Amino acid sequence: xxxxxxxxxxxxxxxxxxxxxxxxxxxxxxxxxxxxxxxxxxxxxxxxxxxxxxxxxxxxxxxxxxxxxxxxxxxxxxxxxxxxxxxxxxxxxxxxxxxxxxxxxxxxxxxxxxxxxxxxxxxxxxxxxxxxxxxx
Amino acid sequence: xxxxxxxxxxxxxxxxxxxxxxxxxxxxxxxxxxxxxxxxxxxxxxxxxxxxxxxxxxxxxxxxxxxxxxxxxxxxxxxxxxxxxxxxxxxxxxxxxxxxxxxxxxxxxxxxxxxxxxxxxxxxxxxxxxxxxxxx
Amino acid sequence: xxxxxxxxxxxxxxxxxxxxxxxxxxxxxxxxxxxxxxxxxxxxxxxxxxxxxxxxxxxxxxxxxxxxxxxxxxxxxxxxxxxxxxxxxxxxxxxxxxxxxxxxxxxxxxxxxxxxxxxxxxxxxxxxxxxxxxxx
Amino acid sequence: xxxxxxxxxxxxxxxxxxxxxxxxxxxxxxxxxxxxxxxxxxxxxxxxxxxxxxxxxxxxxxxxxxxxxxxxxxxxxxxxxxxxxxxxxxxxxxxxxxxxxxxxxxxxxxxxxxxxxxxxxxxxxxxxxxxxxxxx
Numbered sequence: 001x002x003x004x005x006x007x008x009x010x011x012x013x014x015x016x017x018x019x020x021x022x023x024x025x026x027x028x029x030x031x032x033x034x035x036x037x038x039x040x041x042x043x044x045x046x047x048x049x050x051x052x053x054x055x056x057x058x059x060x061x062x063x064x065x066x067x068x069x070x071x072x073x074x075x076x077x078x079x080x081x082x083x084x085x086x087x088x089x090x091x092x093x094x095x096x097x098x099x100x101x102x103x104x105x106x107x108x109x110x111x112x113x114x115x116x117x118x119x120x121x122x123x124x125x126x127x128x129x130x131x132x133x134x135x136x
Numbered sequence: 137x138x139x140x141x142x143x144x145x146x147x148x149x150x151x152x153x154x155x156x157x158x159x160x161x162x163x164x165x166x167x168x169x170x171x172x173x174x175x176x177x178x179x180x181x182x183x184x185x186x187x188x189x190x191x192x193x194x195x196x197x198x199x200x201x202x203x204x205x206x207x208x209x210x211x212x213x214x215x216x217x218x219x220x221x222x223x224x225x226x227x228x229x230x231x232x233x234x235x236x237x238x239x240x241x242x243x244x245x246x247x248x249x250x251x252x253x254x255x256x257x258x259x260x261x262x263x264x265x266x267x268x269x270x271x272x
Numbered sequence: 273x274x275x276x277x278x279x280x281x282x283x284x285x286x287x288x289x290x291x292x293x294x295x296x297x298x299x300x301x302x303x304x305x306x307x308x309x310x311x312x313x314x315x316x317x318x319x320x321x322x323x324x325x326x327x328x329x330x331x332x333x334x335x336x337x338x339x340x341x342x343x344x345x346x347x348x349x350x351x352x353x354x355x356x357x358x359x360x361x362x363x364x365x366x367x368x369x370x371x372x373x374x375x376x377x378x379x380x381x382x383x384x385x386x387x388x389x390x391x392x393x394x395x396x397x398x399x400x401x402x403x404x405x406x407x408x
Numbered sequence: 409x410x411x412x413x414x415x416x417x418x419x420x421x422x423x424x425x426x427x428x429x430x431x432x433x434x435x436x437x438x439x440x441x442x443x444x445x446x447x448x449x450x451x452x453x454x455x456x457x458x459x460x461x462x463x464x465x466x467x468x469x470x471x472x473x474x475x476x477x478x479x480x481x482x483x484x485x486x487x488x489x490x491x492x493x494x495x496x497x498x499x500x501x502x503x504x505x506x507x508x509x510x511x512x513x514x515x516x517x518x519x520x521x522x523x524x525x526x527x528x529x530x531x532x533x534x535x536x537x538x539x540x541x542x543x544x
Contacts, residue, residue: 023467025469029438029441029444032440059431061431061433064474066473067474
């Protein structure tokens with residue numbers, strides 16, 4: 001995870017204070033919410049949406065997620081969430097990094113593997129590959 | 137909300153530490169999760185389940201919720217969540233109180249109004265009334 | 273809750289897809305997160321913040337919340353969350369309404385009662401009254 | 409992650425229906441909540457608790473988490489969450505697997521790396537090693 005990829009998309013967000021736990025930092029699970037929301041906004045930017053996919057019977061699901069926690073975010077902190085994508089057969093790998101704002105410290109680094117179900121069956125991923133063609 | 141009702145169901149739960157926010161107490165929204173989970177477990181006890189209802193096209197939805205926050209729960213605290221139910225026409229009113237364990241301090245008191253949709257349309261509630269007959 | 277108040281603050285937000293439950297609509301508890309986030313952003317606009325308050329030993333806590341669910345939000349929906357505030361002795365009443373965008377349908381209407389603790393003890397609310405002076 | 413470890417602890421849980429998202433399965437982030445809750449209950453069993461640690465200025469924090477999603481859980485599903493632990497210098501590695509009940513299908517497999525801060529500084533982990541001595 002060491003080389004910085006060429007990101008295809010980025011989204012700024014602010015920590016919502018309820019996302020901070022009793023340790024005074026954003027709870028570890030919440031970063032997966034940030035990452036998912038970033039992927040879904042990326043889909044929108046690419047001209048599709050999670051809602052559209054559901055209507056067409058397409059279900060992107062997670063197979064694997066590796067995350068490193070590098071620098072915690074606290075109450076009211078701002079961040080930018082960046083995303084690159086590549087395809088490996090039926091799998092789409094999202095390289096997702098979050099940085100604090102304004103100082104750009106690395107917050108988390110994640111690799112997220114997504115496959116695509118269609119009416120419950122694993123697909124070869126053509127449905128997503130088309131939508132993401134110019135970012136792959 | 138002052139008289140203690142005759143409860144039809146109770147459920148003990150323990151605070152999960154991620155539910156506690158930076159103030160060191162369970163976040164206000166989390167109590168709605170506790171209340172919902174209590175209602176759903178009550179349905180199970182009554183012989184139906186949220187999943188079964190969804191399969192049959194029945195959608196119980198919230199119309200109104202009043203909650204008083206009386207005594208906060210902290211890390212690792214135990215509680216008992218109690219529920220009574222009454223029907224007012226198409227509406228089901230859940231009287232839901234949570235108490236800390238073992239000292240039985242009142243934590244929250246809530247009145248929750250639920251109506252029942254069937255394939256998207258408001259019903260007269262017969263679907264739920266049948267399931268809950270002996271608790272009304 | 274029928275008269276529309278003069279709002280002091282508003283915040284636009286988009287539903288994050290993980291906030292939508294198996295019924296295809298935003299889960300009832302999530303609206304309390306939206307309402308809290310709106311109050312905290314209002315504090316910022318008023319020149320203070322939840323983090324600053326915590327540092328000074330000031331803890332705003334909820335006493336009571338009444339919410340009506342009027343029109344559900346679904347995947348990817350946009351909303352505007354509006355807030356008015358008034359003081360009643362030691363209590364601050366937030367009148368909080370959320371509307372769907374762009375059609376401005378009422379989504380939820382809530383009254384939220386907040387009191388202010390200082391080092392664990394109930395205050396007369398002077399700490400918040402000062403910050404909110406021009407909005408009361 | 410292929411060999412089944414000798415687990416030191418296990419916890420049964422039931423999916424709470426609000427944890428299920430619009431795809432009809434438990435949202436990916438929620439499994440991190442299950443894993444955290446399992447670790448904290450393991451601490452209790454081992455004679456300490458997250459609350460006690462916080463009081464003593466000890467802060468266990470996540471450094472890394474790898475998770476494979478194998479079989480999704482749906483509404484009302486039951487599970488058992490199992491945990492093994494080993495120490496690598498200052499790092500504690502939790503091997504955490506969740507299985508569906510009653511059929512014992514593998515749901516997620518995770519490796520979670522935790523380090524221990526004491527008053528904000530990284531420790532050599534003696535604080536936790538003592539508590540977990542007989543499970544390492």
